[in-house]
Amino acid sequence: MSPEYLITQIFNGLVNGGFYALLALGLSIIFGMLRIVNFAHGAMYMLGAFVAYYGALAFHMPFFVALIVAPIVIGLFGLLLETTLLRRLYEIDPLYNLLFTFAAVLIIEDAMRLAAGALGSPYETPALLAGATNLGFTQYPTYRLFVIVVCIVVCAAVYFIVERSPLGARIRAATEKPELTRAFGINTSRLVSGVFACGVALAGFAGVLAAPNTNVTPTMGDAIIINTFAIVVIGGLGSILGSVVAGFALGVIAAVGAVLYPPIANTLIFVVMVLVILFKPTGLFGTTERTA
Amino acid sequence: MALALIEGRRGLAVGAALLALGLVLPFLPGVYVVFAIDLLCFALVAVAFDMLLGFTGLLSFGHALFWGGSGYLATIAIAHGVTSFPLAVLCGVTYAAVLSLAVGALAVRRSGIYFAMITLAIGQIQYFLAFQLVDFTGGENGLQVQTRGTFFGFPLDNDHVYYFLVLAIVAAATALAVRIVTSPFGAVLAAMRENENRAKSVGYDTDRFKLAAFVMSGTMAGLAGALFSIGNRLSGLDGVDWHTSGAIVIMTILGGIGTIYGPIVGAAVYESLDFFVSKTAIGDKTNIVMGLVFAVVILVARRGIVGEILHRLFARPPIVEEEEAADVELASAS
Numbered sequence: 007m008s009p010e011y012l013i014t015q016i017f018n019g020l021v022n023g024g025f026y027a028l029l030a031l032g033l034s035i036i037f038g039m040l041r042i043v044n045f046a047h048g049a050m051y052m053l054g055a056f057v058a059y060y061g062a063l064a065f066h067m068p069f070f071v072a073l074i075v076a077p078i079v080i081g082l083f084g085l086l087l088e089t090t091l092l093r094r095l096y097e098i099d100p101l102y103n104l105l106f107t108f109a110a111v112l113i114i115e116d117a118m119r120l121a122a123g124a125l126g127s128p129y130e131t132p133a134l135l136a137g138a139t140n141l142g143f144t145q146y147p148t149y150r151l152f153v154i155v156v157c158i159v160v161c162a163a164v165y166f167i168v169e170r171s172p173l174g175a176r177i178r179a180a181t182e183k184p185e186l187t188r189a190f191g192i193n194t195s196r197l198v199s200g201v202f203a204c205g206v207a208l209a210g211f212a213g214v215l216a217a218p219n220t221n222v223t224p225t226m227g228d229a230i231i232i233n234t235f236a237i238v239v240i241g242g243l244g245s246i247l248g249s250v251v252a253g254f255a256l257g258v259i260a261a262v263g264a265v266l267y268p269p270i271a272n273t274l275i276f277v278v279m280v281l282v283i284l285f286k287p288t289g290l291f292g293t294t295e296r297t298a
Numbered sequence: 299m300a301l302a303l304i305e306g307r308r309g310l311a312v313g314a315a316l317l318a319l320g321l322v323l324p325f326l327p328g329v330y331v332v333f334a335i336d337l338l339c340f341a342l343v344a345v346a347f348d349m350l351l352g353f354t355g356l357l358s359f360g361h362a363l364f365w366g367g368s369g370y371l372a373t374i375a376i377a378h379g380v381t382s383f384p385l386a387v388l389c390g391v392t393y394a395a396v397l398s399l400a401v402g403a404l405a406v407r408r409s410g411i412y413f414a415m416i417t418l419a420i421g422q423i424q425y426f427l428a429f430q431l432v433d434f435t436g437g438e439n440g441l442q443v444q445t446r447g448t449f450f451g452f453p454l455d456n457d458h459v460y461y462f463l464v465l466a467i468v469a470a471a472t473a474l475a476v477r478i479v480t481s482p483f484g485a486v487l488a489a490m491r492e493n494e495n496r497a498k499s500v501g502y503d504t505d506r507f508k509l510a511a512f513v514m515s516g517t518m519a520g521l522a523g524a525l526f527s528i529g530n531r532l533s534g535l536d537g538v539d540w541h542t543s544g545a546i547v548i549m550t551i552l553g554g555i556g557t558i559y560g561p562i563v564g565a566a567v568y569e570s571l572d573f574f575v576s577k578t579a580i581g582d583k584t585n586i587v588m589g590l591v592f593a594v595v596i597l598v599a600r601r602g603i604v605g606e607i608l609h610r611l612f613a614r615p616p617i618v619e620e621e622e623a624a625d626v627e628l629a630s631a632s
Contacts, residue, residue, distance in 0.1 A: 043411045094597060101357050104411055105551070106596045108544060112589030120583045232540065236419040239412060272426040276419045280404060283416065287407045 010144045015261045021150045021219070023257020024157025025212050029234040030241060030249035031164055032208035038181050038244040039201040042092070042103035048231025049114040050206040054080050054213025055222045056118065059129050069132035072214050080210025081203040088202040093195075111231075118224035126221025135218075153215055160211070161250045168246055177201060236279040242292025252290065302612045303604065304476045304558050312559055313473065320465045324458060331457040332529070335464055337569050339526035342468045344549040344561030345475050346518035351547075352556030353479050353487040354511045356409070360417030361519050361546045363401060363424050364394040366537030368520030369527030374434055376443045376528070383447035383454055387524045394520020395513060397424075402512035406505050418540055425538045440534025447528070464525050471518055476558055478514060487511055519546075541585075548592045554602030563604050 029047055036044050044050075057076035061067030067075065087110070095102050131149045138145040168174040180187045180194040188194050213227075220226060233256075241252030256275050264271035282290060303312055320338070324331045343365050350356055368390030375389040405416045428435045435441055446454040454460045478484055490497040490504050498504050527533040536542060545568065553564020571591070575584040595602065601609055 043415065091593075091597065098600075100411055101414065102596055102600065104357070104414060105547070106593060108547075109589045109593035109596060112544070112585035113593070116583035116585040116589070120580065120586065232418055232422050235415040236422075239408075239415055239419065243412070269430055272429075273423045276423045279416070279419055280423075283404055283407055 012262070012265065014144055014146065015265050016258055017146055017150065017154070019258035019261030020154045020254060021257070022261065023254035024154055025216055025230065025253075026234055026237050026257050027161050027250045027253030028157055028208055028212040028215075029230065030237045030253045031161055031246060032205040032212075033234060033238055034241075034244055034246055034249040035164070035168065035177075036202055036205035037238075038246075039177060040092075040096070040103075040198055041100050042095075042107070043100075043235075043243070044202075044205065045104055045107035045231070046087075046110040046114065047206065047209050047234065048227030048229075049111045050080050050084065050209035050227070051213040051216070051230065052118065052224060052227035053083070053114065054210030055129070055217040055226060056122065056213075057210065058214040058217045059127060059222045062129065069130075069214075069218070072217075073211065076214045077207035077211040080213075081207035084206035085199055085203040088199050092202070111227075115224055115228070122224055124224065126223035126226075129217035129222050131218040149218055153219065156215065160208070164208070165246055165250070233275050236275050238289075239279050240282045240289060242289030245289070245291040248289060248291025301480065301556075302608055303560070305480060309476065313476070316559060316562060317465075317469050320469070324461050331461050333569075333573065335457065335461050335529045336526065337566055338461070338464050338468045339522045339529065340546075340549060340565040340569055341562040342471055342522035342525070343519045343546055344553060344565040345472050345558055346515045346522060347546050347550045348553075348555065348558055348561045349475050349479060349518070350511055350515035351550060352558070353484060353491065354508055355491045356406075356508060356512065357414045357547070358405075358417045358512070358515075359414045359540065359543050359547065360401065360405075360419075360421035361516070362538050362540060362542040363417075363421050364398055364516040364519040365523035365526070365546065366428070366533070366539070366542060367397060367424055367523070368394040369523040369533040369537045370428060370435055370441065372524035373441050373443050373527050373531070373533040376445065376447055377441060381445075381447050383449045383528065386447055386528060387521065390524030390527075391517060391520045394523070395517040398513045398516025398520070399509075402509045402516065406508045406512065418543065421538070421540050421543055425535065425540070428535060428538050435533070438535060440532055440536075443531045446531060460529060464529065467521070467525065471521060472558070472562070475518065479558060483507075483510070545588075548588060551600075551602055552592065552595055554605030554608070555600075557602070557604045557608065560602055560604030564602060567603065 029051060033044060033047050036042065036047075054076045057079050058067070058069070058072035061072050061075060062069075092103065092106065095106055135149040135152050137148055139148045139151055166174075168177060176187070176192055177197060179190075180192065180197050184194050216226070234253075237252045237256050238249055240256065241248030241250075243249075256278065259278065260271065260274045263274040270277070303309065323329060323337075324334045343361065347358070347361055350358060370390075371393040372386045372390035375386040380386050380389070401417065401420050404420070405413050408416060429437060431437075446460055448454060449463060452459075454463060479487070486497065486502055486507055490502065490507060494504055523537065527537065549564040549568045550561040551564070552568060553562065554560025568588070572584050572588065575587045576582060580586060599606055
């Protein structure tokens with residue numbers, strides 16, 4: 007195996023890892039704030055890709071516009087879901103939230119299969135990012151480089167907002183001590199809705215980003231959500247840094263593992279998860295067992 | 299209250315009534331025997347699942363591991379020349395027992411939502427193994443066999459004969475499940491579910507009890523899966539797909555968590571609804587309807603069909619707030 011090939015695979019791993027990181031990040035901020043695991047996160051990712059696809063089909067919406075419009079659409083959809091239905095389940099066992107969002111997955115996926123057919127549709131790579139870039143040692147698709155850079159920038163921005171900004175301080179306060187935060191006159195229920203909307207908007211954003219990279223299909227969220235679950239178990243659910251690091255790391259590990267031993271390509275992430283549970287049950291970046 | 303249906307004389311009467319219904323089911327107008335066989339198998343896997351969810355509060359999203367995995371092992375045994383039905387079933391059930399011990403030992407290290415995510419993710423390992431080990435499983439085509447084998451020399455390829463054998467096995471297994479949850483062991487599980495720390499403080503190793511319940515549940519799910527695959531003379535990727543794990547969850551909650559007989563009703567309603575919806579214009583996208591039904595159950599009727607009926611019939615005046623009383627049913631284990 008040539009070193010060029012291995013490095014190309016590492017880049018491919020970073021692309022996949024970028025998607026994992028974006029999704030795990032959304033899952034984590036939602037879990038941190040709402041104490042729920044959003045099973046429908048993969049479905050939101052898929053819907054984001056479809057907004058881009060139908061936008062292009064009906065209105066010739068360019069990719070870069072879709073990158074802004076789709077997250078807004080998905081965020082509003084999430085807001086509607088949270089304020090009308092999910093909210094009713096906060097007071098009870100968090101498992102019911104997982105089950106409710108699981109029901110949402112079933113409905114959304116099969117509704118999209120009914121509307122769009124089970125087969126995928128290709129989405130054109132924007133002309134600006136078509137072709138390949140010379141990295142010195144090898145040619146690499148420009149679009150994929152763009153994905154890596156965008157994922158890193160977005161993850162860093164979210165990290166900065168949550169950990170360093172005044173808004174993030176309120177979010178973290180509402181996460182730690184909701185009653186006390188309310189006593190300071192901060193509307194925590196609006197924060198909760200906002201965080202959920204932003205979390206699913208991130209998934210929608212990832213979906214648009216994935217559209218030129220893969221076929222847009224109703225089941226595209228299916229496989230990736232379970233990989234993402236494994237990644238948040240590895241990174242420690244609720245840990246932003248853990249989600250992002252585990253996302254990129256597992257993307258690369260899976261890609262390199264697939265080169266060294268191809269049959270393990272699909273299962274390596276889960277095998278790593280098993281090992282992490284054996285040796286550090288709280289996840290790599292998790293400190294305590296969060297009640298869930 | 300949850301045990302109101304299965305304890306004592308009333309429990310015997312309800313069990314006998316269900317069994318009587320099972321005896322006439324294949325002769326009812328419009329019921330296909332093959333469909334009735336599937337129904338029994340799903341009923342058993344839902345009962346097995348309820349032993350875990352209803353009595354430990356652990357939500358497994360990976361029971362397709364045992365259902366589908368055992369189904370593969372049973373049909374693989376037949377494909378490789380095993381002609382004895384009990385031996386083929388034993389292959390599947392043994393696999394399910396060993397696997398549930400391994401998976402359970404790992405998963406009980408985490409509780410609540412983590413438990414669900416971990417079992418779901420481990421289920422994917424088996425799925426991809428089944429997908430890739432084409433020589434054994436047939437990969438995407440599945441593994442078809444020509445016969446159901448023989449039961450101590452007696453051939454089972456007549457659907458009615460097979461139905462009644464399955465009915466006998468499912469009835470016996472359900473009786474065992476009732477016995478388990480009403481035993482002192484079941485009482486410890488209930489204590490853990492209500493207050494795990496208190497159960498620990500009186501000296502119970504709660505992780506071991508959880509693991510024991512998980513293994514019992516997984517093994518029984520494996521039994522159901524073996525009966526199902528042998529019944530259809532086929533095992534395929536459907537059986538190990540996580541959607542199947544999800545369907546088992548839905549059947550159980552739809553029928554009523556912690557009621558044992560409720561999930562039988564849940565499985566029957568689920569399978570019948572799925573069958574009828576698939577005949578409409580929606581076709582195979584039945585999950586639109588299943589998801590809607592499940593969402594409504596989660597939002598307004600968390601006790602499930604049988605649980606709601608029991609609640610109306612037997613609920614004592616609430617000591618705690620009404621809302622809280624509804625939610626202790628699935629109390630988080632942490």
